[in-house]
Amino acid sequence: xxxNFLAGTAALFGDPITILIFVFGVIGGMLFGAIPGVSMLTxxxxxxxxxxxxxxxxxxxxxxVIYCTGTYGGAITAILFNIPGAxxxxxxxxxxxxxxxxxxxxKAVGAAVLCSAIGGTASALLMMAATEPLAQWAxxxxxxxxxxxLVFFGLAVASSVGGNTIWKGWMSVLLGLLVATVGQDPVGGxxxxxxxxxxxxxxxxxxxxxxxxxxxxxxxIQAEKRAFGKYNAPKLDVNFPTFLxxxxxxxxxxxxxxxxxxxxxxxxxxxxxxxxxxxxxAVRWSKDKESFGKGNLEGVISSETANNAATGAxxxxxxxxxxxxxxxxxxxxxxxxxxxxxxxxxxxxxSPELIWVVFAAMxxxxxxxxxxxxxxxxxxxxxLRIPFHFLAPMxxxxxxxxxxxxxxxxxxVMVMFLAGMIGFLLxxxxxxIPGIVLGIILGKIGEQNFAQGMQMVHYDLITYLSRPxxxxxxxxxxITLGTGVYKALASNRTSADQx
Amino acid sequence: MGxxxxxxxxxxxxxxxxxxxxxxYSFEFNQKIEIYKFGxxxxxxxxxxxxxxxxxxxxFYQRANGSTPQPGRVGISEDDLDDAEKPLSSxxxxxxxxxxxxxxxxxxxxxxFYAATPVFTALVIVLLGERRPRWIIGITLFIYxxxxxxxMIVLNAPLPQGTVSPFYDFSAFMLRMNNQLQNMx
Numbered sequence: 173x174x175x176n177f178l179a180g181t182a183a184l185f186g187d188p189i190t191i192l193i194f195v196f197g198v199i200g201g202m203l204f205g206a207i208p209g210v211s212m213l214t215x216x217x218x219x220x221x222x223x224x225x226x227x228x229x230x231x232x233x234x235x236x237v238i239y240c241t242g243t244y245g246g247a248i249t250a251i252l253f254n255i256p257g258a259x260x261x262x263x264x265x266x267x268x269x270x271x272x273x274x275x276x277x278x279k280a281v282g283a284a285v286l287c288s289a290i291g292g293t294a295s296a297l298l299m300m301a302a303t304e305p306l307a308q309w310a311x312x313x314x315x316x317x318x319x320x321x322l323v324f325f326g327l328a329v330a331s332s333v334g335g336n337t338i339w340k341g342w343m344s345v346l347l348g349l350l351v352a353t354v355g356q357d358p359v360g361g362x363x364x365x366x367x368x369x370x371x372x373x374x375x376x377x378x379x380x381x382x383x384x385x386x387x388x389x390x391x392x393i394q395a396e397k398r399a400f401g402k403y404n405a406p407k408l409d410v411n412f413p414t415f416l417x418x419x420x421x422x423x424x425x426x427x428x429x430x431x432x433x434x435x436x437x438x439x440x441x442x443x444x445x446x447x448x449x450x451x452x453x454a455v456r457w458s459k460d461k462e463s464f465g466k467g468n469l470e471g472v473i474s475s476e477t478a479n480n481a482a483t484g485a486x487x488x489x490x491x492x493x494x495x496x497x498x499x500x501x502x503x504x505x506x507x508x509x510x511x512x513x514x515x516x517x518x519x520x521x522x523s524p525e526l527i528w529v530v531f532a533a534m535x536x537x538x539x540x541x542x543x544x545x546x547x548x549x550x551x552x553x554x555x556l557r558i559p560f561h562f563l564a565p566m567x568x569x570x571x572x573x574x575x576x577x578x579x580x581x582x583x584x585v586m587v588m589f590l591a592g593m594i595g596f597l598l599x600x601x602x603x604x605i606p607g608i609v610l611g612i613i614l615g616k617i618g619e620q621n622f623a624q625g626m627q628m629v630h631y632d633l634i635t636y637l638s639r640p641x642x643x644x645x646x647x648x649x650x651i652t653l654g655t656g657v658y659k660a661l662a663s664n665r666t667s668a669d670q671x
Numbered sequence: 672m673g674x675x676x677x678x679x680x681x682x683x684x685x686x687x688x689x690x691x692x693x694x695x696y697s698f699e700f701n702q703k704i705e706i707y708k709f710g711x712x713x714x715x716x717x718x719x720x721x722x723x724x725x726x727x728x729x730x731f732y733q734r735a736n737g738s739t740p741q742p743g744r745v746g747i748s749e750d751d752l753d754d755a756e757k758p759l760s761s762x763x764x765x766x767x768x769x770x771x772x773x774x775x776x777x778x779x780x781x782x783x784f785y786a787a788t789p790v791f792t793a794l795v796i797v798l799l800g801e802r803r804p805r806w807i808i809g810i811t812l813f814i815y816x817x818x819x820x821x822x823m824i825v826l827n828a829p830l831p832q833g834t835v836s837p838f839y840d841f842s843a844f845m846l847r848m849n850n851q852l853q854n855m856x
Contacts, residue, residue, distance in 0.1 A: 218822075218826045218828050219826075333744075335744070336738075336740040336741065336744060337729065337732055337740065337741040337744065338728075338741060338744075339725050339726075339728045339729035339732055340729060341744075342721075342725045342728075343686065343722065343725050343726065343729060346718055346721055346722045346725060347689075347722075349718045350689075350693060350715065350718050350719070350722070353714060353715040353718065357700075357704075357711040357714070359704055359706065359707045359711070360702070360704035360705075360706070360707060360710075360711055362700050362702055362704070362711040363700060364697075364700045364711060364715065365693065365696055365700075365715075367696075388772065392765075392768065392769060395765060395768050395798075395799060396765045398799060398800060399761040399764045399765045399768075400761050461743065462743065465744075560799070561796055561799035561800055561801050562796070562801075562810050564795060564799060565791075565792045565795040565796055565799075565810075565811075565814055566814050566817070568772060568791075568795060569788060569791075569792060569814060569818055570818070572775070572776070572779075572784075573784075573818070573822055573828065573830065576779075576784075576830065576831065577828055577829075580829060582776065582779045582780050582831060585776040585779060586773065586776040586777070588776075589772040589773050589775075589776050590773070592772065593769055593773075596769065601682065602738070602740065619714045622714070623707055623709070623714075626707075626708075626709070627706065627707065631708060657728070659741065659742075659743060660728070660732055660741055663732075663735075663736060663741055663742060664731065664732060664735040664736065667674075667735040667736050
């Protein structure tokens with residue numbers, strides 16, 4: 173492994189063009205992740221046509237680097253503006269934004285930089301050491317029933333955070349799942365809920381939905397506060413956490429690396445669920461559960477470590493099985509196809525140099541987050557000085573472009589603004605925006621894997637649940653769901669007793 | 672009725688209406704799939720069934736607790752819970768701010784991005800309370816320059832050009848300028 177890694181490093185830094193592409197990917201991913209309104213996906217969508225002119229290793233490496241640094245960059249907007257750069261940064265905003273309001277933005281961003289670097293580097297090392305055995309394990313043990321079970325567990329976790337009650341948490345998730353049913357059904361290709369609009373046959377793209385629910389609704393909320401004279405500008409602070417402060421959270425970091433890596437390995441799941449589960453586990457094991465959502469540094473640490481730990485792991489199903497784990501890894505499949513290649517087990521034998529250049533680049537990209545990230549962060553924090561009424565139109569324009577670029581449809585811009593309006597109304601009523609977004613992202617994956625799983629077991633639920641990983645995840649999801657419902661019913665009884 | 676109020680009931684009716692709309696529309700694609708016994712409607716209808724159960728649970732909760740958040744919930748924003756009375760002008764302001772982006776999105780096809788952007792940007796700045804003309808024009812031009820510089824000149828991103836003259840002609844002019852600029856390098 174070390175020999176291959178050194179060979180990959182030599183190939184990466186031995187060619188000036190490859191170095192330039194690497195540096196462009198690192199800085200571009202960080203910047204697009206950290207600019208509110210656009211994301212690493214916007215950059216990736218714009219760069220995709222240009223990648224046809226690159227060498228295969230350069231093309232795949234560029235997107236892998238953008239994935240690593242963009243996942244970190246999205247944390248900055250989540251913390252500073254309550255606008256996650258990508259869905260995987262949504263749980264970061266739960267505690268990161270309250271910290272900004274308390275004048276502790278520097279601590280939150282500093283922790284995000286360090287933990288993203290640690291999570292990503294650990295994941296890159298694990299990926300290098302274990303891609304082939306893990307891929308083989310995944311082939312043997314992970315099938316559609318397990319993926320559906322993990323989706324169910326993830327949605328149960330998502331419903332337990334964000335909404336005012338477990339009911340509103342679930343209503344948010346179910347709304348997301350309902351939105352995900354728009355477009356062709358994943359089994360028979362039958363058009364559903366397109367309301368006579370041909371553009372809707374392809375479904376609701378999740379980038380406009382995410383931008384609408386997160387970025388646009390946040391602008392509306394802040395605009396409302398300005399209109400009602402309740403707007404408080406976030407406080408600028410560039411004091412990063414000390415090493416000793418972060419050392420207290422070592423167990424949370426290790427736990428989140430494991431959670432993130434496990435979620436990342438599973439095809440179709442990716443970093444979003446990893447971040448939610450990392451955050452959910454932090455809450456579950458904490459002795460101070462009440463402080464989460466109110467500016468607990470552990471919330472930022474858990475979410476950011478887990479989502480970056482999933483970046484390396486997400487390359488395992490992509491490279492070993494040819495299955496993308498999320499939107500950006502799906503774009504990487506297109507890069508392979510531009511060069512008449514298919515990701516899958518044969519890549520390891522036909523193009524080992526490509527694999528090791530990508531592995532080395534991801535490792536160094538994660539390490540560079542620590543150094544470039546800290547410098548960049550000091551600059552980005554100055555964004556807080558820009559008055560809101562000048563920043564808001566910029567964010568809205570960038571978000572419009574970000575949602576249009578993906579498919580070239582004006583409909584997507586409309587969807588984004590509609591999602592923003594709906595998100596604005598739902599947030600005011602105590603619903604969970606991350607829950608809706610996770611429902612949209614996981615809806616199609618869940619349905620497809622449920623259908624395939626049922627076909628596999630000939631519609632026999634006993635056989636379905638006799639698969640151990642599947643059973644464990646479904647029971648864990650049911651316990652999470654049951655606990656939430658029990659607590660809601662208990663609070664009903666308490667209220668009745670008080671009366 | 673317990674602690675249920677009118678807004679809780681309106682909220683529940685809105686959710687039931689959404690569920691009913693989606694259920695009625697599901698008959699439009701109620702077809703069998705050869706390879707899948709449950710067909711195309713099973714998944715959305717299961718979601719709708721669960722949604723109805725959860726709506727009932729929510730109403731039951733609100734009857735006992737009103738709008739009070741459930742104890743121990745994580746990630747609730749304190750900003751979301753403010754329902755105090757506000758002046759009418761503020762509602763008109765926020766109402767215009769909510770609908771302006773939809774008008775912008777609708778105008779993208781006929782007017783195009785290049786012509787619609789400065790107008791939309793300036794209106795947003797005005798609606799957010801800026802009244803100094805120099806600042807409005809200056810910031811609008813600054814944002815326009817950044818967006819055109821980054822997406823048109825550096826990244827060559829394809830943006831809507833519009834279909835109606837003279838907006839289409841303006842977009843064509845911008846793209847010609849960009850081509851000439853690119854050819855210089």
